[in-house]
Amino acid sequence: MTRPGHAWLAILLACSGPAWAGTLEAYVATPTGVAVADAAVVAEPLSGAIPGKRTMDAIEQRDRELNPYLTIVQKDTAIEFPNRDPFKHHLYSFSPAKTFEIKLYAGKPVKPIVFDKSGEVALGCNIHDWMEAYVLVVDSPYFAKTGSNGRALIANIPPGHYRLRLWHPRQKKELPLREIEIGAATAKLDAVMDVAPRIVKPKPPLDHDQY
Amino acid sequence: MIFRSLQRRIVIVFVGLLTLVMALILALVTHNNGRVVDSEMARELSAGTHVFKLLVEQNQRQLEVAAKVLSADFAFREAIATQDRATIQTVIRNHGLRIGAQVMMVISPDGQLIADTQHAAANPSPFLYRKLLSVAESEGQSNGFRQLQDGRLYQIILVPVQAPQLIAWVAIGFVADDKWARDLSAMTGLAVSVVQRDGASAAVLASSLDRRKRLAMPFALPHLADNVPQALQIDDEPYQSIQLPLDQHTAVVLQRSIEQAEAPYRSLQSVLLTIVLAGIVIFALGSVMLARRIVRPVNQLAAAARRIEAGDYAEAVPSLPPDEIGQLAASFDRMRARVASREQKILKLAYQDTLTGLANRTRLLEAFERVPKDGRGAIAILNLDRFALINSALGHPVGDRLLSEIGLRFGHLLSNADLVARLWGDEFAFLLVGVDQDAATRFAESILANLRDPITVDGQRLDVAASLGVALYPQDGQDAATLLRRAESAMVAAKRQHKNIAFAGDIGDEQQHEQLSLIGEMREAMARQEFLVYYQPKLDLASGEILGAEALIRWRHPERGLVPPIRFIPFAEQTGFIREITPWLLENVIVQTAQWQKEGLCIVPSINLSALDLLDPGLIDHITRLIDSHHLPAQGLCLEITESALMEDPALALAHLGELAALGLKLSIDDYGVGQASLAYLKTLPVHELKIDRTFVDAVADSPKNAAIVQSTIALCHALGLSVVAEGVETSAELDWLVGNNCDTAQGYFIARPMPADELPNWIASYGVGPILRRTGWLAT
Numbered sequence: 001m002t003r004p005g006h007a008w009l010a011i012l013l014a015c016s017g018p019a020w021a022g023t024l025e026a027y028v029a030t031p032t033g034v035a036v037a038d039a040a041v042v043a044e045p046l047s048g049a050i051p052g053k054r055t056m057d058a059i060e061q062r063d064r065e066l067n068p069y070l071t072i073v074q075k076d077t078a079i080e081f082p083n084r085d086p087f088k089h090h091l092y093s094f095s096p097a098k099t100f101e102i103k104l105y106a107g108k109p110v111k112p113i114v115f116d117k118s119g120e121v122a123l124g125c126n127i128h129d130w131m132e133a134y135v136l137v138v139d140s141p142y143f144a145k146t147g148s149n150g151r152a153l154i155a156n157i158p159p160g161h162y163r164l165r166l167w168h169p170r171q172k173k174e175l176p177l178r179e180i181e182i183g184a185a186t187a188k189l190d191a192v193m194d195v196a197p198r199i200v201k202p203k204p205p206l207d208h209d210q211y
Numbered sequence: 212m213i214f215r216s217l218q219r220r221i222v223i224v225f226v227g228l229l230t231l232v233m234a235l236i237l238a239l240v241t242h243n244n245g246r247v248v249d250s251e252m253a254r255e256l257s258a259g260t261h262v263f264k265l266l267v268e269q270n271q272r273q274l275e276v277a278a279k280v281l282s283a284d285f286a287f288r289e290a291i292a293t294q295d296r297a298t299i300q301t302v303i304r305n306h307g308l309r310i311g312a313q314v315m316m317v318i319s320p321d322g323q324l325i326a327d328t329q330h331a332a333a334n335p336s337p338f339l340y341r342k343l344l345s346v347a348e349s350e351g352q353s354n355g356f357r358q359l360q361d362g363r364l365y366q367i368i369l370v371p372v373q374a375p376q377l378i379a380w381v382a383i384g385f386v387a388d389d390k391w392a393r394d395l396s397a398m399t400g401l402a403v404s405v406v407q408r409d410g411a412s413a414a415v416l417a418s419s420l421d422r423r424k425r426l427a428m429p430f431a432l433p434h435l436a437d438n439v440p441q442a443l444q445i446d447d448e449p450y451q452s453i454q455l456p457l458d459q460h461t462a463v464v465l466q467r468s469i470e471q472a473e474a475p476y477r478s479l480q481s482v483l484l485t486i487v488l489a490g491i492v493i494f495a496l497g498s499v500m501l502a503r504r505i506v507r508p509v510n511q512l513a514a515a516a517r518r519i520e521a522g523d524y525a526e527a528v529p530s531l532p533p534d535e536i537g538q539l540a541a542s543f544d545r546m547r548a549r550v551a552s553r554e555q556k557i558l559k560l561a562y563q564d565t566l567t568g569l570a571n572r573t574r575l576l577e578a579f580e581r582v583p584k585d586g587r588g589a590i591a592i593l594n595l596d597r598f599a600l601i602n603s604a605l606g607h608p609v610g611d612r613l614l615s616e617i618g619l620r621f622g623h624l625l626s627n628a629d630l631v632a633r634l635w636g637d638e639f640a641f642l643l644v645g646v647d648q649d650a651a652t653r654f655a656e657s658i659l660a661n662l663r664d665p666i667t668v669d670g671q672r673l674d675v676a677a678s679l680g681v682a683l684y685p686q687d688g689q690d691a692a693t694l695l696r697r698a699e700s701a702m703v704a705a706k707r708q709h710k711n712i713a714f715a716g717d718i719g720d721e722q723q724h725e726q727l728s729l730i731g732e733m734r735e736a737m738a739r740q741e742f743l744v745y746y747q748p749k750l751d752l753a754s755g756e757i758l759g760a761e762a763l764i765r766w767r768h769p770e771r772g773l774v775p776p777i778r779f780i781p782f783a784e785q786t787g788f789i790r791e792i793t794p795w796l797l798e799n800v801i802v803q804t805a806q807w808q809k810e811g812l813c814i815v816p817s818i819n820l821s822a823l824d825l826l827d828p829g830l831i832d833h834i835t836r837l838i839d840s841h842h843l844p845a846q847g848l849c850l851e852i853t854e855s856a857l858m859e860d861p862a863l864a865l866a867h868l869g870e871l872a873a874l875g876l877k878l879s880i881d882d883y884g885v886g887q888a889s890l891a892y893l894k895t896l897p898v899h900e901l902k903i904d905r906t907f908v909d910a911v912a913d914s915p916k917n918a919a920i921v922q923s924t925i926a927l928c929h930a931l932g933l934s935v936v937a938e939g940v941e942t943s944a945e946l947d948w949l950v951g952n953n954c955d956t957a958q959g960y961f962i963a964r965p966m967p968a969d970e971l972p973n974w975i976a977s978y979g980v981g982p983i984l985r986r987t988g989w990l991a992t
Binding site: 092094099122123124125126129130131132169199201 | 283285288289292351373374375376378
């Protein structure tokens, strides 16, 4: 069905709906046809950056996991890292887009972290190696991530030209950017993305007797 | 020679068997040891290989753990994440020291070597060990042995640095050097070497082996296949080896020294071999001793047997311990004693005359062999006169005692060098050593003189006379048989001539040779019908007619002409051939007589019977058959018997004579006057006629004494009812005298010579008896 080297399978644009807002429906699957979850779909307007509103987001730590796995935020968004576990965590990121470290803490850190640079940020916990989460910092408010069915929907996109970016923390290679036209109709996108399976790092059980 | 000796055979068999068994045991043990060593080797190698793999894996795990702990260190990760190469360089040095790694390298996720403790390179360069990387990319981590640029071998662990996603790879190297190899060797019990293989050449990177072997190893390596145990010769020492490839260019070679594995078995084998050899030696010595104990008595027995074989019965067989051989020796000794005594008896029987105790003929012949070849000697044969008469008159026991008495006397007469033997019957022989004719004569005379003393046997005085014939060595013969024969001839001649002593040299020997050849030819002569019958007419003096004729055998020899009977008949008698001649003669004569009768000629033929004929039990039947079958009356046949023929076995002769007389045959005593038979004896015989020997007839004309004897004999015969025949009438004077003295019949050349049968009828027809008798004036014409 797909030709090698062509990540974009098809972009079907339908010219329907109100003229003031468009919708993008994306479906991301692996070359073998498995739906890809947690893929970021970002439409960046070619007309210029849209200044972000200072918003808040949160990535919580529960049951020794970072949740959600992927968080997409517009630049300058502050993210809180509430710790819902009864013990401490030590979050860190060595990513160039945002390097930070929240040393052992419980509850909610004193300050949320503001992601003021677009890029990919890998988050880990220094004392729980398996804990892993990603933050994609983008210069656009139009983004969505695929669910477990591989589908993502970006609504209320003003019509216009956009650069479409697809990203996944475990993508095997970076997909080229592609421009699309968003009109009144819902634009449909089928994307093929080669993604390495998520490595579930061994997580020791909590049972004290066993550990 | 080796196997002839019983002792050696025993030793060889015993030791050979033991050696065989021992060799089998040794071979079995050796073979088994070989198998045990092989399987032990295989087991050790396999176990060692297993342990080696486990150790390496375990070691690797520990290293991995260390590497992972290191790579997870927050500060370390932080330092890597800074991407500041100088920082990274110091960090890896520092952290490498923490875990005791000799080499640390940091590689970017895209395969660029960022930092390396061995080289502080200015710019990132591609990481050389792609395979480690590719395995790590798919497996999460990787490890392997690599020879790094410093030429040393390292065990390298490649683990990711995650924060939490992969930010770099860190390679941690632990040197695998000889110490590492020795440690592993100590734990696996195998020699451990890591080798680099590059085509045909090989290099040892690390090894627990010593320097020499390590240097020798590359030469052996090309023969080694991967993962297959095989024997490898390293510096002349065999190793069971297995090669485990680490990667394309390196491999671990694990080795077990075959010699070391074999060592305990070798020592076991050498101990066993020593025991076996010692056992064989001890066994050999024991066998030798045993064999000696067995063989020594056997040898003693064998020596005794050889002595006995050589005729030495004197030495007793040694007495031995009372085992089987001892019993054999005892039996052997008894046998020796018995053989000795039997040999004595046999010798006695062989060489001694049982009657007289004198030597026998065999002994005499042997004794003669001892007469010096260049010396002189003589053999004399003595025959008693009239012994048969004594025997028949007084009985055999008296005769035997007489003979033994004579033997006793002769024994006293002889010197040591001489020997007397009884040959048979009344015939004795003397061997005289170193005598000439004179000495022999003197000896013979002394013998005869000695015999003149009467011998008393059972109270009867017996006068004994004898005739002696002497043959001298060397002139009369070279050997005992010849001398005996010639002495016997001489004795016979002496007896015939009524002399006491005759020498062989005096009677000549030519005749004897002729006789010898004649004897041989007689049988063929019979077959070739060379024998003829001549008839000599017998003139009946009362009637002047020829009423009978004496049948005389003649031999028409193809070369010698007509052979007279005296030349062969005595030998025919001696050899027994007469038993074939007489029946032939009887048949011939009877057939002829029957023929003549048919022709009208009545002749009573006389046939001479020898002593053998007379004793032949078949003779009477033969005669009976002949006269019956030819219808000849018994009275028509006359049998002439000499006195001596009667003397051989007087009793049997008399019995046969009686039967012949009973048949009606006419019986005549031949050669009367030569022997010693008295008329008194003759009258007891059933005979009808007496033939006076020619010697008397020859002498009647000129000797009144002879004439008186003949005259009285005729008178006596007539008185006894016997008719008288005079033989050898050669002159008319003799015939006249015989006619004048009432002799009944005359025979002789004057009347007629013997003539062939076919001439007789004509001769009789033409015989003018008249002229003869007329001349004597008997017949009035």
